[in-house]
Amino acid sequence: MTSSLRQNRNGATCCLRRARALGLAAVLAVCTTVFAEPYEPESYDTVLIRVPAATSSRQTQSLRRALASNPQDLNAALDLARAWLDAGRREGDPRFFSYVQATLEPWIERNDASVDVLVLAATSLQSLHRFTQAQSLLDRALASDPRNAQAWLTKATLLQVHGDFAAARNACSHLVGVTDHRIALGCLLSAQSMNGRLAESYAALSRIMTNHNGLDGATLSWLSSLLGEMAVRLAKDSAAQRHFQLALKADPDDSYARGELADLYLRQSRYAEVIALLTRHEAHDPLLLRLAIAGKQLDTSAGKRWMSMYDARYKAARRAGDATHLREHARYLLEVLGDADSALQVAERNWRTQREPADIRLYRRTAIASGRSLDVIDAWIATHDYQDATLDPKLTAVEVRP
């Protein structure tokens, strides 16, 4: 009797939640489709788009011309591909990663493709979440140059994202002696921290990073973000905040660190700070999502605008079958629309390819919110001895070893 009552109640709340999610979705749909008719601009001077600086810059224009005038010139192709890759990282804009691929395409298929070509192409494919293709290019690169640090680091990152931590550690170990020891150790300790040695990995990396002389901005930002992530999982929030802030100081374009810092603020309900941190980054989908979440909590007109902007992008991505942002889509469904069941479905799809701390949390949270069994995710957490204070605040004090 009690169980059927509970079921009924669950059923009712679920429907209510569904209805509310649908209502919100409908309002957002109206907001975003008002201007859906094609039109003729009034004046010839109307500016329709701003061409991205990376495309219109003199540098890329001349690199493009150089390659066009001599399509066989490998170095010209590599220079242009690097310029596109930088632009992609800076702007977080996937079109640039596609340009890398297009630029290198004539060389990738060749048997004697140079290691630089393969690693560059693999990096761009990784950014487009084309993990399998990226992996096979990296393996080709490593077969011809087993001491290529960039290839090993990219491979380790891929393996770690995919949740294969033992293989990631193995890839990291090849970095020892071929690149800066801090990079090698950051790679190793980060992989190791996913398997029960969180506190000790954090302590070791903190010690190493007391000296960060001679590291370039992007590398320092990456290592600081690693520290910040571990600190979050150890419930050391103020230390985590410092690490992420240092990461952003070292490389203000690091959108990953920015997103992690925003998530830290969101967990602490510091919504106004989230907005201050992200307000100029609306173009970047994952950051816009955090704005929408904070905006929903604050219930301001800007918040509504971010929600409808994200909704439009979510719909465009769904229409195109774009699976790059599954993690964000699941979060959107859960935290903005409040549709836990759909969120869980997307989180499950995301879980097939991505197992970073954010993915683990998301999968568990959506399962809890939709009232489903936690067996799969908890078994995975137990097998890997994954530690994370944000998973269940009450248990962590006991679970996390000193």
Next chain:
Amino acid sequence: MRTLLAAALLLIALPCLAHKQSDSYLALSMEGNSLEGRWDIALRDLDFVIGLDADVNGELTWGETRRGAEAISKYAFSHLIVSAVEAGNTGRCDLLPGRLLIDDHVDGAYAVLFFEGECARTPNQLRIDYSLLAGFDPNHRGLLELRSNGTAQSHVLANDRRATFDMLSPDRWQQFRSFLAEGIRHIWLGLDHLLFLFTLLLPSVVTHRDGQWQGRSGLRESAIDIVKVVTAFTLAHSLTLSLAALGMISLPSRIVESTIALTVFLGALNVLFPVVKERRWALALGFGLVHGLGFASVLSDLGLTSTHLLEALIGFNVGVELGQLAIVLMLMPAAFLIRDSTFYRRILLPTCSAVIGVLAIYWILTRALPPELALL
């Protein structure tokens, strides 16, 4: 106004465009051997390939886009080949570019290319060779929406690939649903049917005594009157709609349309100077016959084919009923609540009827006269 809106929109839209992979949106609709299309391509992509930003200042204006229209059209239509496949024969369809407009998508402004096409034969398959941005963006995709025979299908066209699609004929359920939607749409947009119903229903909550309209005492009486009117109207128009759709009656549409306008006028007149007081259901029944013929001409305009004719007919009819019911449910409770007020009996009822009557006269004049004589 449009400029102001557009300018305001630009102010918001320009700095905060999404970053997404490159997609174009291709909508094709095929009827017989001719097709119509709309193709939305990101200006950013077109600029990347053909260099539209002539003064290289990083801002692409409408003027620069207009001047590049020929290059855009030449580039786009040399990267899209549509062929009709029928019984093993393949023939390329000629595509004729039309207007160039602009539309805003989440990642910025897009060029909207309209075009028409003519194929040598009516295809049972359509083959599409899509190569937009080939060599420039290997991850670009074309999102195709293909409409034919009242069905729609969506596909993703990969860059530099050839894809073949069967021209589907609709299944029964699809046919039913799409005509159901058309039915609802028609009753909502077809103002004349609605207003006719209003003239019969607005008096349902009142009764004519001592030379004036007075509120009915109970809900029951009003409800019965509403049910009678709605049922009679439904029976009548269903009958003539079915007969006409099956080809058993056929009247020139000008006569039908102007007679419908006349029924609206008479309905309105009957509120102002009541002749038929309690038996308005009889008006609904008689005049409903003409309205059914009007629905039938809409149905034939929708391209009713003999496949699943019955489903279409039932779907359309059910749609009309549902739309009608929704209006009754929205309108009548309110009318019932205020039925006793002087406002309703003395002001709302006569004013509405007078306005409807005047509108009906306008319709009668414009519909009855042949177009070349129409003065209005």
